[in-house]
Amino acid sequence: MSTAGTGFSNPAFTMPGGLQVNEQTSKNNTPSNFQMPLHYPRYQKSDYESMPEWKLDCLMKQYGLPVIGDVNQKRKFAMGAFLWPSQYE
Template sequence: MSGIGCSNSGYAAMAGVLRSNGQQQGSKRESRCCSFQMPLHYPRFKKSDYESMPEWKLDCLLNEYGLPVTGDITQKRKFAMGAFLWPSQE
C-alpha cells in the first residue's frame, strides 16, 4: 500500500498564498476558497488494500479528494473501490 496523508495543509497553504499568476493574495475579493483541491497523485491501492483499510484511512482518502465520507465502513470501501479502481483491477 502506498502511504497517504490525512491533511491537505500543503495544498491549502499553496493555494492560499499564491494566485494563478504568482502574486500574493491581499484583497477580500481574492481570498475566496474553493472546496476541492486535486491531490498530486492518484491512489495506487489494490482491491485487497481497500478491503483491509481501516475506516480512518478511508475517511482521509475520500476527504483528500473531496468525496463524501458518509455511510458505514462497507459503503465507504465500496465507494472508494468504485472511484479509484480501474475495471481491470477489480
C-alpha cells in the same frame, strides 16, 4: 512568499513544489478551497478491503469525496472511484 522561478507574479496559493493556484469562486460567488492531490491513490482491491475506516475517511476527504455510510459502503465507493474496472472485479 517567493515566486522565483515560477513565472507567476500574483499568486493566491502556493502548493508544494512551487505550483501556484489562484482561488476560484463557484457560481454563487463562494470561495472554493478544493485542492487536487498530486498523486492518484495506488492501492489494490485487497488494500481497500482491509483498509481501516479512518484511513478510508482521510483518503476520501483528500479527494473531496463524500464520507458517508458504514465502512463497507465506504470501501465499495473507494474501490469504484479509484480502481479500474479490471482491478475491481
